[in-house]
């Protein structure tokens with residue numbers, strides 16, 4: 043087949059770059075740039091351009107540097123890009139380095155008030171009078187500092203082709219339709235755009251042009267999606283302790299629990315308790331789950347550590363609850379505002395003794411929503427804690443998505459016997475033993491407190507127990523119980539979200555990954571294919587692993603396991619679980635505090651393949 | 654004689670106790686059984702919660718038909734918070750120890766009280782870690798001597814004082830051998846709508862004062878005698894002993910002889926004490942602490958403030974019993990929500 047080359051639109055000086063570049067805004071934390079950046083994102087979204095935003099912020103409330111990167115991609119790639127062509131350098135402390143990092147041909151938008159001069163000759167500078175513009179816009183004194191960032195919104199709008207009307211609408215979107223703050227901000231943005239129109243000559247090739255790629259789509263963070271999924275999953279008790287980057291999950295529950303408020307009485311069906319620590323938070327979930335509630339918490343690595351003991355109790359006493367781990371970087375406090383997938387191994391075997399946990403691994407906001415309700419179902423079905431490992435990148439950044447699908451199955455309560463079904467159970471089996479495997483799937487039948495039946499009660503304990511829940515130190519009882527728990531874990535393999543596989547038998551190279559690496563892998567595979575390296579792809583969506591993962595890993599000549607932690611934790615799990623030789627498996631683990639990029643994957647695979 | 658529900662007292666029993674014969678904790682279990690039988694408690698609505706310790710084992714020994722949860726050490730309060738939030742119709746009877754509540758669980762204890770989780774919270778206080786064989790607890794008296802651990806030079810923590818300061822609305826203290834008072838207080842606590850704390854002095858007969866040569870407190874200065882001293886008991890060996898009992902009147906101070914010949918002094922509060930007066934309650938407790946005297950009776954009571962369910966403005970139906978249609982918003986709700994994100 044012969045491809046005909048389309049004639050390209052030419053600008054007078056050089057080729058235009060349309061809807062395929064990234065813009066980075068450097069400001070000080072707490073300076074109000076969050077609003078400005080959101081307005082830019084929402085503007086591009088309204089223009090129909092696939093867009094993504096990544097907030098690189100410090101662990102600080104006010105003053106330290108923060109960088110926000112907005113990437114437009116006409117091909118729909120939403121991963122972080124290694125290069126940003128445009129820098130809005132509004133932070134004096136980092137501007138020198140920010141300018142240094144620009145590629146040749148890049149653009150720097152810088153406050154004229156600083157009178158900095160132009161140190162590089164291979165980039166384009168636009169100097170803008172920030173203070174004057176704000177002063178001229180008649181903004182009340184107390185808002186001036188925070189609103190100054192609207193200046194770059196206006197200037198960018200003019201330079202890169204966002205109509206001022208779109209900016210106005212995006213501001214209204216950002217302020218949830220509240221006219222007053224939206225218009226005050228708009229006044230500054232409009233004035234800045236006018237100034238740019240009168241004073242700047244465009245000398246760069248970058249342009250946004252309207253497309254139709256976002257119609258019917260939504261913009262949302264993973265944490266909000268998780269909250270909504272939980273609310274649609276019948277969440278009734280949420281207990282938590284604040285920790286970045288997980289806090290916005292519970293904020294989301296608070297924001298949307300009105301969807302479940304009883305319309306007649308105005309009373310709540312979702313209880314949200316701010317606990318005294320994560321230890322208490324998971325204790326509350328276990329008490330609630332034991333008593334029949336659908337209970338969830340969200341936390342991050344340090345909180346998971348505190349939950350370790352209680353997790354063992356819930357595992358062994360077989361009590362449902364859901365724990366979201368919005369993972370961040372490092373042991374202890376580490377880097378609390380940087381992303382990581384470093385909690386995977388810890389979650390997998392969390393607690394002392396012989397424990398194995400179920401861990402769901404969403405890779406998109408849509409999956410955060412889906413796993414939000416599914417995790418509550420699975421916890422009830424399996425009568426065990428279910429973990430969902432998201433991360434800072436997926437959880438706190440804003441993502442483009444198809445609207446979420448309504449759950450495709452009714453709420454699953456698992457094998458819970460109420461008064462009537464318990465009576466039927468007795469009729470059929472002549473007994474009911476809390477921890478006996480009646481169905482061969484390792485999952486026993488439970489009752490909840492309050493069941494009005496004289497034989498519904500049982501004694502829940504973390505100590506050794508018989509099938510009828512009485513105390514036992516006999517080793518036969520212990521081993522029988524552990525065998526059943528293993529059977530239950532094998533059942534979990536078939537119930538958890540199955541891997542997503544992109545497979546063509548003619549391709550010899552496989553990629554295995556999970557979670558928020560997905561966008562970078564999608565992009566990398568396209569680029570690798572263009573370079574002649576064809577790959578298959580399996581995305582793990584949960585632990586425990588199932589047969590398909592083993593088949594995929596053993597069925598390729600070479601398999602790259604790509605993940606964003608330092609130690610290659612999924613590769614370790616695969617090595618642990620697959621008895622065959624895995625010398626053909628290569629662990630590519632990043633763990634450098636930032637979201638994965640396609641460039642990093644391409645570079646690594648190409649260099650391996652050229653060996 | 655059957656009670657109002659047509660049940661006999663034996664129906665309220667649990668399994669055979671495995672505690673040391675004569676352990677104060679067993680007396681308390683017996684009082685709970687009596688009270689539950691007297692009041693005709695519906696056992697399916699009762700949950701029995703505990704942490705870890707000899708005391709925390711006891712829920713297995715009463716009301717065998719009720720659901721029970723023997724949780725992790727010191728963290729029973731969070732289980733109680735979750736369970737009562739999930740089902741507001743449950744009646745919660747919790748048992749803890751002085752180690753369970755006063756050390757590892759002190760934080761959760763205070764936060765439970767602060768939230769006013771509706772429950773009866775019994776501390777079986779023996780001033781010692783029983784299950785781990787006789788270490789100091791935070792309620793051990795200052796100056797108390799231990800064979801292996803030396804002298805306790807730290808002030809003791811009064812869990813009733815902590816409760817009052819923490820915002821509890823029902824705080825009482827009793828002695829496990831005083832069955833009448835224990836039962837009266839239990840009945841009152843069960844009818845209280847918030848967190849009801851009962852700290853019950855409950856002698857540990859195994860790690861109690863040892864009548865060995867190391868006795869360092871002169872006989873005759875009984876009031877200065879601490880509640881316990883310890884002796885080393887080989888694993889599996891338990892002195893067979895009788896329960897210690899006490900029957901005395903309001904306003905009286907009595908000395909109760911412990912198994913090793915030592916005494917504790919109990920003073921029953923009389924009409925002169927107004928349990929609604931917070932300052933007075935704190936005052937008398939602090940004075941009693943200085944005098945190493947146990948004040949028994951209802952120490953503090955206040956008009957119930959909102960319980961956690963009310964603070965959270967929960968629906969009347971227990972959350973755990975909500976039908977599916979109350980648990981999942983409609984498809985329309987999701988669709989219009991999605992529009993707001995477009």
Ligand SMILES: Cc1ncc(C[n+]2csc(CCOP(=O)(O)OP(=O)(O)O)c2C)c(N)n1
Nearest residue numbers: 706707708726750751752753781782783784
């Ligand atoms: C996390 C944890 N640490 C330590 C223990 C060991 N432990 C079990 S019971 C106990 C002390 C119990 O003392 P108390 O609550 O006073 O109960 P008693 O046995 O005196 O009734 C300890 C330290 C444990 N079970 N869990």
Ligand code: SF4
Nearest residue numbers: 673676707783857858
């Ligand atoms: S060791 Fe003490 S507290 Fe434990 S059962 Fe024996 S007497 Fe009771």
Ligand SMILES: [Mg+2]
Nearest residue numbers: 750751779781
């Ligand atoms: Mg004790």
